[in-house]
Amino acid sequence: MARSRTPRRPGRGRPPHVVVATRVYTPEPVAAAFRQEALVLALERAGAEVTVLTTTAPGAGNARSRTRRVSRWPVKRDHQGQVRGYVSYLSFDLPLALRLLLQRPMDALVLEPPPTTGMVGMVAAAIRRVPYTFYAADIWSDATESVDGVPTFVRAAVRWAETTVWKRAARVLTISPGVQHRLEELIGPRPSLAMVGNGIDTDTFSEKGATGGEQGPYFVYAGTVSEWQGAGVFVEAFARARAAHPEARLLFFSGGSGRDALEARVREEGIEGIEFRDKIPPADVAAHLRGAVAGLSSITPGQGYEFALPTKIYAATSTGTPVIHAGEGAAHDRIRDHGLGWACDHDAEQVADAMDRALRGEDAPAAQDVRRWTMENASLAGCATHAAEQVLASIQDARTP
Numbered sequence: 226m227a228r229s230r231t232p233r234r235p236g237r238g239r240p241p242h243v244v245v246a247t248r249v250y251t252p253e254p255v256a257a258a259f260r261q262e263a264l265v266l267a268l269e270r271a272g273a274e275v276t277v278l279t280t281t282a283p284g285a286g287n288a289r290s291r292t293r294r295v296s297r298w299p300v301k302r303d304h305q306g307q308v309r310g311y312v313s314y315l316s317f318d319l320p321l322a323l324r325l326l327l328q329r330p331m332d333a334l335v336l337e338p339p340p341t342t343g344m345v346g347m348v349a350a351a352i353r354r355v356p357y358t359f360y361a362a363d364i365w366s367d368a369t370e371s372v373d374g375v376p377t378f379v380r381a382a383v384r385w386a387e388t389t390v391w392k393r394a395a396r397v398l399t400i401s402p403g404v405q406h407r408l409e410e411l412i413g414p415r416p417s418l419a420m421v422g423n424g425i426d427t428d429t430f431s432e433k434g435a436t437g438g439e440q441g442p443y444f445v446y447a448g449t450v451s452e453w454q455g456a457g458v459f460v461e462a463f464a465r466a467r468a469a470h471p472e473a474r475l476l477f478f479s480g481g482s483g484r485d486a487l488e489a490r491v492r493e494e495g496i497e498g499i500e501f502r503d504k505i506p507p508a509d510v511a512a513h514l515r516g517a518v519a520g521l522s523s524i525t526p527g528q529g530y531e532f533a534l535p536t537k538i539y540a541a542t543s544t545g546t547p548v549i550h551a552g553e554g555a556a557h558d559r560i561r562d563h564g565l566g567w568a569c570d571h572d573a574e575q576v577a578d579a580m581d582r583a584l585r586g587e588d589a590p591a592a593q594d595v596r597r598w599t600m601e602n603a604s605l606a607g608c609a610t611h612a613a614e615q616v617l618a619s620i621q622d623a624r625t626p
Contacts, residue, residue, distance in 0.1 A: 241272075242275075243273050243275050243332065243335060244275075244331045245335040247261045254504045254506055254507055260360070260605065261360075263605045263609035264616075267612065271613050271614075275294075276294045279296070298324070307481075319345075322348070325345070332355060333356050336358070338361070340383055340387040346390075347390050347394075356394075356395030358394060358396040358398060364408070365387055370529055395417060395623070396417050397417055399418060399421070400420075400423035401420070401423060401533075403531070421611040422603075422608040427600055427604050429507045430510075431511065434508075437512040441472045442518045444518055444549070444583075446475070447510050448479055448540075450483040450484040452525065453524065453530045454535075455526075456483065458523055459521050459576060460491060462576035463498065463577070463580060471498075473518075473584055474498045475498060514541050515544045515545070517546050518584055519567070520537060521537075524553075524556060525552065526552055526553055531553050538559070539599055545592030546595070547565060547589055548567075550566065550568050551575075553571070566583075566589075566590065567588070
């Protein structure tokens, strides 16, 4: 992993102490956990001391390093083992308030969604008189629009909480031009908004290594299944494509609110060749992606999430595997414009045609080309370096009269 060029910031007789509050952290196999770990490592390389306040996870323990302390707290998880839903969020947020107030002297606070964590952190930062940085990887209030049955007052509350946290933050880190633009629509252009990008651990997700040991050609969907992803399009498309390729399979390594319904649909319709597996460690995901015909990514149209750039895209391309993306917007344009695979509408017929071409090897980009593009444009270490610079700059700003 490349060393950070972030300069060491002047301190008051000690290195700056940064506290990171996140409901998920490695070894949990989710994008937010990887993103926060990369930020912690970048801050450490820049000379900061870092404390991570997070949740207990299977096999995690209370990890320590020379300058990093990971403090874990038990929380309520759903039946898939995820910290998801208001009760789960509050089981993290309420103890977090006390944990932040009891922290030893700190110089900055970094907060990861949901907005409730942002609100708790915002109040704690005000009491402790330190700047806070909010990592806006998603627009949660927009996401509620894609979930049926969410009361209007809940949507309004999420919007208010999210925009309030953004407005009062010393820095708000965004992961793409689309997310940056959406924040500017909601709270106006501000110097505190910083687009740091997003990416993947290109060391773990590399083109070298094992291939998962699977037999026959297969596709991989690795990541969350929820309303705004619309992964159901791959089920219908695969059923069509498999008629000409009976040896093909589709592997889901995922969780999320939509997984159970998708799995039930496959059973009810008797679609063969689709397997739903538990989430696995990043190195195992990388191995399966290396051996795949293509990785899969999708975004449901018409729900305001066309600006998103799913990390699962970079996970595939970093291993040299092309991507089939279903849906309009930033992800569609990125794959089309940079030759990273097959970009199509969120339409089963178009996706089935892309699957057929991928299985036949038609129009498939070279593995070294998609790997090279990812190294140059979507390295998580590089994005984390930019994020660390912003966090340390917020400390410097707070110390400047």
